[in-house]
Every structure is written in C-alpha cells, then in structure tokens.
Amino acid sequence: LKSPYAGGHLEVIVGPMFSGKSEELIRRVTRAVIARQRVAVFKPALDDRYHATQVASHAGRSIEAVAVPDVQAIRAQLSGEGQLLSAEPEGVDVVGIDEAQFFGPQLIPLVLELAERGVRVILAGLDMDFRAEPFGPVPELLARAESVEKLTAICTVCGAPATRSQRLIAGQPARFDDPVVLVGAQESYEARCRIHHDIGV
Numbered sequence: 362l363k364s365p366y367a368g369g370h371l372e373v374i375v376g377p378m379f380s381g382k383s384e385e386l387i388r389r390v391t392r393a394v395i396a397r398q399r400v401a402v403f404k405p406a407l408d409d410r411y412h413a414t415q416v417a418s419h420a421g422r423s424i425e426a427v428a429v430p431d432v433q434a435i436r437a438q439l440s441g442e443g444q445l446l447s448a449e450p451e452g453v454d455v456v457g458i459d460e461a462q463f464f465g466p467q468l469i470p471l472v473l474e475l476a477e478r479g480v481r482v483i484l485a486g487l488d489m490d491f492r493a494e495p496f497g498p499v500p501e502l503l504a505r506a507e508s509v510e511k512l513t514a515i516c517t518v519c520g521a522p523a524t525r526s527q528r529l530i531a532g533q534p535a536r537f538d539d540p541v542v543l544v545g546a547q548e549s550y551e552a553r554c555r556i557h558h559d560i561g562v
C-alpha cells in the first residue's frame with residue numbers, strides 16, 4: 362500500500378454557516394500537503410469560468426483552490442485538460458471540494474469514482490438550507506461517506522450549539538417560500554440553534 366488511504370475513501374464535513382467547515386477542510390488539506398501528497402481543491406465559481414482562487418475560512422486562513430462552474434469542469438481539470446492543474450488523474454492523492462451543496466447531482470458519481478480509484482476525497486458543505494431542508498447532493502453523500510463530521514456554530518441568539526443557518530431579509534426571518542435569489546434585497550445569514558431558527562410563516 363502506498364499510503365493508509367491507498368484504498369481511497371470519502372470524508373464529508375457538514376454543519377451550518379460559520380461552523381468551521383472551511384477551517385476543517387483547510388486543516389485536513391494542509392496536513393496532506395505537509396505529508397507531500399498531491400492535492401487538488403475545488404469550489405463552485407459564481408460565474409461560468411474556472412480560475413485560480415482560494416478556499417478561505419471566516420477566521421482568515423486560506424488555501425489555493427480552483428473555482429469551477431460545474432462538475433464537468435472538475436473532471437476536465439483532474440484529467441489534465443485545464444491549465445490550472447496539470448496532474449494526471451492517477452497523480453492526485455487528495456481531492457478537496459468546498460461548498461459541495463452548490464454542485465448538482467453529478468457530484469455524487471464523480472466523487473464515488475474518485476474514491477474507487479484510490480483518491481481520498483474530502484467534501485465540505487451545508488447539510489441543510491436556510492429552511493432546514495436537506496441541501497442538494499449532500500444528503501446522499503453523507504450516506505455514502507466512510508467518514509462524516511457534523512460541526513456546530515454558536516447560536517447568535519442564545520449561545521447554544523447552532524445546527525442551522527438563519528436567513529434574514531432586511532433583518533427579518535426569510536419565509537419558507539422566499540426566492541433563493543432576491544434582487545436588491547439586503548440579505549444576511551446567522552447561525553442558530555433549533556429553538557431560535559425561524560422560517561417565518
């Protein structure tokens with residue numbers, strides 16, 4: 362075996378906003394780099410082009426990453442088609458993906474394929490959306506992972522462990538059926554516990 366991870370596996374880090382998911386992804390990736398493993402980190406791009414960027418935590422640490430418009434672009438990067446990552450597929454030991462909830466269902470077969478090929482895959486993302494509903498491909502990825510870490514933030518109302526992300530529009534709790542993208546509205550998010558999470562009806 363070339364490493365303890367030679368069989369490949371899937372690790373998923375979830376929790377609400379501000380729970381330290383990016384921090385934990387950065388910690389694990391940094392250790393892999395210290396161990397001289399070849400690492401590629403991806404996150405969703407806000408536009409339709411890929412570019413070099415960083416995964417940054419709210420506390421200020423960051424690592425190099427590639428922003429990609431979709432799952433197909435992760436595939437292309439890993440097979441050496443892109444200019445940002447020249448690694449051959451068999452040349453990457455660890456693949457990290459932040460904000461996994463924003464990728465479509467195609468993320469699932471990709472990460473399973475990578476794990477099958479011997480890659481250590483580390484995903485970080487929101488397990489629930491602002492309505493506390495399971496978010497995108499994350500629920501199935503939790504089911505298929507070898508390892509799951511569920512982090513909590515601090516509830517901004519009472520200081521208890523927070524498991525949910527409160528969406529606020531102009532300071533008021535967003536309603537269940539408020540559109541996910543609101544043009545011109547002042548939006549913010551806070552970490553909340555179950556009691557103080559409000560999906561204003």
Ligand code: ADP
Binds near residue numbers: 379380420
């Ligand atoms: P995530 O990726 O889960 O959004 P980050 O790793 O980016 O989280 O940021 C976690 C950091 O956010 C914490 O270490 C802390 O410094 C800061 N933070 C800000 N608000 C809160 C909160 N309500 N609860 C916990 N940490 C918070």
